[in-house]
Amino acid sequence: MLGMIMNIDINNSLYGVCPKGWRNVASACISGGLLYMLLMFCGLGLFSSNSIAAAADELNCVLCHKYRGLSRIDEKGDFRLFYINQGLFNKGPHKRIQCKDCHTDIDKIPHDPAKDVDCTVQCHLTEPSGEEKFTHKPVAEVLAKSVHGTANMDEEEIEYPEDYPYCTDCHDQPLYRPLSFFKGQAAGVSERGLSRCKTCHQTGDFAEDFYNHVTSRLQKMRVSAEIVNLCAKCHGDGKFQERHGLQGNVVASYWETFHGKAAYFGSDATPDCIDCHVVYGENVHSIAGKDSRTSATHEANVAATCRASECHANAGEQIAGYQVHTDYDDPDKYPMQHYMLKFFKYLMAGVMYFFVTIIFLELLRRLFPNFSFFKPRKEIRQTTISTAGNE
Amino acid sequence: MQRYPKIVRRNGKRYFFRFSLVQRMQHIILFTTVITLALTGFPLRYYNQPWAKPLYEFFGGIDIAPWIHRITGLILLALFLFHTGYWIYLFFKNRVGRLIREKALTVGNVIKEFFSMEMIPNKKDFYDLIDMFKYLLFFSSRRPHYDRISWKEKFDYFAPYWGIPILGPAGVALWFRDEITQYVPGIALNAFYIMHTDEALLAAIFLFFVHWYNVHYSPEKFPMATVFLTGYLSEEEMIHEHYDEYERIMKEEGLELEIISQNH
Numbered sequence: 001m002l003g004m005i006m007n008i009d010i011n012n013s014l015y016g017v018c019p020k021g022w023r024n025v026a027s028a029c030i031s032g033g034l035l036y037m038l039l040m041f042c043g044l045g046l047f048s049s050n051s052i053a054a055a056a057d058e059l060n061c062v063l064c065h066k067y068r069g070l071s072r073i074d075e076k077g078d079f080r081l082f083y084i085n086q087g088l089f090n091k092g093p094h095k096r097i098q099c100k101d102c103h104t105d106i107d108k109i110p111h112d113p114a115k116d117v118d119c120t121v122q123c124h125l126t127e128p129s130g131e132e133k134f135t136h137k138p139v140a141e142v143l144a145k146s147v148h149g150t151a152n153m154d155e156e157e158i159e160y161p162e163d164y165p166y167c168t169d170c171h172d173q174p175l176y177r178p179l180s181f182f183k184g185q186a187a188g189v190s191e192r193g194l195s196r197c198k199t200c201h202q203t204g205d206f207a208e209d210f211y212n213h214v215t216s217r218l219q220k221m222r223v224s225a226e227i228v229n230l231c232a233k234c235h236g237d238g239k240f241q242e243r244h245g246l247q248g249n250v251v252a253s254y255w256e257t258f259h260g261k262a263a264y265f266g267s268d269a270t271p272d273c274i275d276c277h278v279v280y281g282e283n284v285h286s287i288a289g290k291d292s293r294t295s296a297t298h299e300a301n302v303a304a305t306c307r308a309s310e311c312h313a314n315a316g317e318q319i320a321g322y323q324v325h326t327d328y329d330d331p332d333k334y335p336m337q338h339y340m341l342k343f344f345k346y347l348m349a350g351v352m353y354f355f356v357t358i359i360f361l362e363l364l365r366r367l368f369p370n371f372s373f374f375k376p377r378k379e380i381r382q383t384t385i386s387t388a389g390n391e
Numbered sequence: 392m393q394r395y396p397k398i399v400r401r402n403g404k405r406y407f408f409r410f411s412l413v414q415r416m417q418h419i420i421l422f423t424t425v426i427t428l429a430l431t432g433f434p435l436r437y438y439n440q441p442w443a444k445p446l447y448e449f450f451g452g453i454d455i456a457p458w459i460h461r462i463t464g465l466i467l468l469a470l471f472l473f474h475t476g477y478w479i480y481l482f483f484k485n486r487v488g489r490l491i492r493e494k495a496l497t498v499g500n501v502i503k504e505f506f507s508m509e510m511i512p513n514k515k516d517f518y519d520l521i522d523m524f525k526y527l528l529f530f531s532s533r534r535p536h537y538d539r540i541s542w543k544e545k546f547d548y549f550a551p552y553w554g555i556p557i558l559g560p561a562g563v564a565l566w567f568r569d570e571i572t573q574y575v576p577g578i579a580l581n582a583f584y585i586m587h588t589d590e591a592l593l594a595a596i597f598l599f600f601v602h603w604y605n606v607h608y609s610p611e612k613f614p615m616a617t618v619f620l621t622g623y624l625s626e627e628e629m630i631h632e633h634y635d636e637y638e639r640i641m642k643e644e645g646l647e648l649e650i651i652s653q654n655h
Contacts, residue, residue: 321576366610
């Protein structure tokens with residue numbers, strides 16, 4: 001049983017770098033499954049007093065899910081890990097949500113394989129501004145109407161329904177992401193900021209929790225390169241692009257721009273996909289295709305997108321003409337770039353072949369400095385030398 | 392301006408004047424800026440190569456390195472402007488001045504003087520090139536008799552002198568990308584980008600390969616030709632590389648009898 005315990009440090013398994021089967025460890029943890037192990041402990045309840053047990057864990061799910069090796073190979077052959085890192089969970093946005101609020105089909109312990117979580121269900125949390133039960137449903141509705149959803153399409157139009165993203169395709173491991181940074185600014189709880197809250201809210205961890213909750217929405221959770229890698233999961237796949245009639249390798253062409261290179265070198269002030277493809281100040285879930293009039297990348301809106309206050313605020317309207325996703329191999333679509341690059345390539349090839357040939361011949365000539373196929377007669381040679389200065 | 396003797400003797404050997412102090416200083420500024428620009432520029436072009444990130448981090452990473460690149464670029468542009476002013480000054484002082492003294496100042500003569508300047512390619516360069524190929528391909532055992540500036544050196548000279556006006560303004564335009572789009576269409580930024588990076592690659596490969604072969608790697612120069620520091624070239628190098636000039640100077644200095652043949 002314990003032989004299955006694997007030495008996995010999930011805290012350090014950075015989002016996006018682990019293999020596919022591992023990427024979903026967090027959602028796997030939450031989505032539950034069969035408890036083949038540790039069943040006997042559950043009945044005894046001997047280990048239920050855990051000092052860092054989640055505040056909302058009334059059902060004591062961590063009794064079993066606190067074990068790092070809690071895992072199995074599922075029917076599809078994927079490795080599933082059901083371990084919950086309580087330290088991380090308690091820092092996350094779902095800290096006050098009970099397990100059963102999302103895993104609604106679990107009603108006994110030990111439980112059967114749980115269904116996938118539906119993010120649009122109502123939780124038992126009341127949304128304070130409207131006194132209504134909280135749900136992610138409005139976000140899901142915005143997403144459904146965007147270019148990433150199928151709500152605005154006829155049924156015949158939907159060719160590859162499995163390609164459209166669900167919440168967890170992007171928000172796959174919010175709990176296990178390292179400390180985040182808003183563009184250029186350190187994130188986390190400001191002790192000085194917090195001291196103002198604590199003037200009144202003195203009981204328990206209330207101030208910390210709500211300060212975290214509110215500010216986490218204002219933090220940029222991922223650096224630019226992470227966002228690009230996230231979008232690249234689908235848009236970096238040539239077959240995917242082809243299936244949906246999208247232009248070329250947009251991820252590779254992004255990396256070739258200054259934006260991409262700065263992101264590659266770790267800048268978090270450089271724009272990623274979202275910064276240009278979401279209308280400034282709008283919900284990120286509402287991305288529209290570039291043919292849609294409301295799209296940030298519609299030709300009528302590009303200039304406004306580039307000239308957003310934090311970006312190219314002083315630029316002229318004409319900045320819209322800059323071609324971000326240039327494919328240098330496509331002479332029909334990008335003739336200027338294609339032929340300019342070709343010109344420089346041929347120029348360099350010409351210059352270098354010429355000089356490398358000369359260098360090679362010079363080195364060869366050094367071996368036989370005075371040899372010649374055509375020996376000049378002595379008097380001619382003399383004349384040549386004596387008149388050389390008068391040429 | 393300081394006068395330089397055409398021939399100096401050190402330890403019983405003759406050395407021939409080539410570059411004045413001002414020219415040597417210009418060259419030092421040129422190569423330090425170009426190397427710095429290459430080191431802070433190419434990691435960006437080849438961002439996904441394993442050496443790119445450590446090299447870029449060495450220059451301060453994405454926050455600092457671009458500023459080093461821009462400031463160094465400005466110094467190089469200033470050098471370009473200075474050099475342009477420098478040769479125009481010399482042209483008027485030495486050549487136009489002489490025409491005025493000789494009362495022969497006509498447009499035709501000025502153009503003629505311009506094309507007879509030592510850096511301007513001429514007919515002799517073409518014949519030298521043919522002589523060189525004859526020698527290299529074993530058709531003749533006579534080396535080309537280059538004058539003061541050989542066609543190779545003219546190529547070395549015009550590589551940066553045409554490269555900087557292409558690279559520099561394109562770099563400045565990319566630096567001030569916001570302001571520039573108020574006057575030029577956005578696609579010009581795509582063009583500037585290609586001009587900047589691809590001309591830079593051509594320049595760097597040419598300089599670090601061909602030019603450095605000529606002055607560093609080649610067997611008789613290794614590890615380093617010293618003329619860029621001393622301003623003077625040894626007699627042996629003069630005979631090999633500038634035989635026409637060598638003969639002329641020796642005659643001017645009254646040393647005809649001591650002229651050494653090239654195939655000695």
